[in-house]
Amino acid sequence: MNSAEDFIAVPLEDVNGNGVPDLVFIVWSDGLGGGGDAHCCYTTHVLELGKKLSVVWPDDVRHAGAELVDIDGDGDEEIVTQNFENAEMEESEQTTGPNQQSVVILASRWQRWVSEPSKIHFDIFSLDRASRVWKRLALDDGYGDAEILTADITGDGVSEIILSQADGSGSFLFYWVYGFIGDELQHLKRTAFDKGFAGLFKGIVKATENGLLENSGERFTLYSWNGTTFIGTRVKEPLDPTYTGHDLHYSIQVTEQGERVVGASQVSLKVGESLRLVRDDISNTSVRIWGPAESVLSSFESGYKAVKIGKTGFTIIPNGYAWELALEISVVVIP
Structure with a gap:
């Protein structure tokens, strides 16, 4: 345990079944104090807590950590x-x-x-x-x-x-x-x-x-x-029957160019109001959301909340990176 810096103890347990509790602990050593490499390891030790402290098992596990399971x-x-x-x-x-x-x-x-x-x-x-x-x-x-x-x-x-x-x-x-x-x-x-x-x-x-x-x-x-x-x-099923904010519905539409996101492109909210995103189609097409500015809209589990007067927007993009088939939505937050 030369130059050991961090000490992580795992709860006491009789890991070898001899009736004497053992302490499993992990120490980090950078190797510098003993002339070793600057990039070293975690070392796991098991000490038996009898009348005389004895090492049951040491192992160099190089950053791995340990659990009792x-x-x-x-x-x-x-x-x-x-x-x-x-x-x-x-x-x-x-x-x-x-x-x-x-x-x-x-x-x-x-x-x-x-x-x-x-x-x-x-x-x-x-x-x-x-x-x-x-x-x-x-x-x-x-x-x-x-x-x-x-x-x-x-x-x-x-x-x-x-x-x-x-x-x-x-x-x-x-x-x-x-x-x-x-x-x-x-x-x-x-x-x-x-x-x-x-x-x-x-x-x-x-x-x-x-x-x-x-x-x-x-x-x-x-x-x-x-x-x-x-x-x-x-x-x-509704996520929250008590929800009273706005819903923005969108869906995936198959076109000659590919799978396109369609829906409303403009939204107006008052400060404090919520905007929930609702997807209407049942396809397996994946989408991701790009934006908006967190200073105007803050995000929650299924949408956004207007927190400041201003203008912002976000984009719903199908299949990860198909920007040409994405839906751009502009948002205005008013008092």
């Missing part, structure tokens, strides 16, 4: 770490597969001080209890804030795995759904296509009883199981 479902917590350089453990979940095998999902973040932006790495593993061998079932990458959900959204008695990440300032949500078909974990649903930007503008994903609820503005998609096919049915 019951990864095999036996009721005892294990030490979970990783050997990705410049990565930190962000979230972990444990569920059970169709043969009662333990399934573990890990989300790690590759930090921004490496050559690429901060990135989320998802790993899904299963444990064969007889051989005690872990097998990687799937992996996925993304950016933004990660979340892992496990729920039996298909009603087949086995939990599905929903991986999601909110990009940018939380405006755009991407998610992936994995589920077991027989003994094999398969990709059931994802929000990304090969059309530039894909995701839910200010979206939320919730696991409900026998379904997955996708909320983007006033669009809801409820997914259900049909044999081995994961299908979707659009359902219209």
Whole structure:
């Protein structure tokens, strides 16, 4: 622990099962004090707190961090770490597969001080209890804030795995759904296509009883199981029955030039009034919103609120970057 600077303690736990509590802790060392490299590592240590303090297990995990998680479902917590350089453990979940095998999902973040932006790495593993061998079932990458959900959204008695990440300032949500078909974990649903930007503008994903609820503005998609096919049915419901502001309706229209966004192009609001975006079509075409000036309109979950007198505008762009088919909306805020 030469030149150790940061100290991160994990709660006390008897990790080796001998009846004596252990302390799991992580220290950061820059390597400078001991003549090492300037770019070094986190080191994980396990100390047994008996009559005499003793080291049970040390490991150099290079920025990985560690958590105590019951990864095999036996009721005892294990030490979970990783050997990705410049990565930190962000979230972990444990569920059970169709043969009662333990399934573990890990989300790690590759930090921004490496050559690429901060990135989320998802790993899904299963444990064969007889051989005690872990097998990687799937992996996925993304950016933004990660979340892992496990729920039996298909009603087949086995939990599905929903991986999601909110990009940018939380405006755009991407998610992936994995589920077991027989003994094999398969990709059931994802929000990304090969059309530039894909995701839910200010979206939320919730696991409900026998379904997955996708909320983007006033669009809801409820997914259900049909044999081995994961299908979707659009359902219209108001987000907030007490909402009293203005609605701006828009939709995707197929033209000779491509998929165009159509709707009102001018809006007038008073200071304090809200403008909610309502998408009327049920296509899978993705859109993104460019603007407006935050000094005039502030954003909330499905729209904007007028906060200052002035003029601004925003653009609804189909398929990520098809500016020539976008809808430009000018907004005037009056007293």
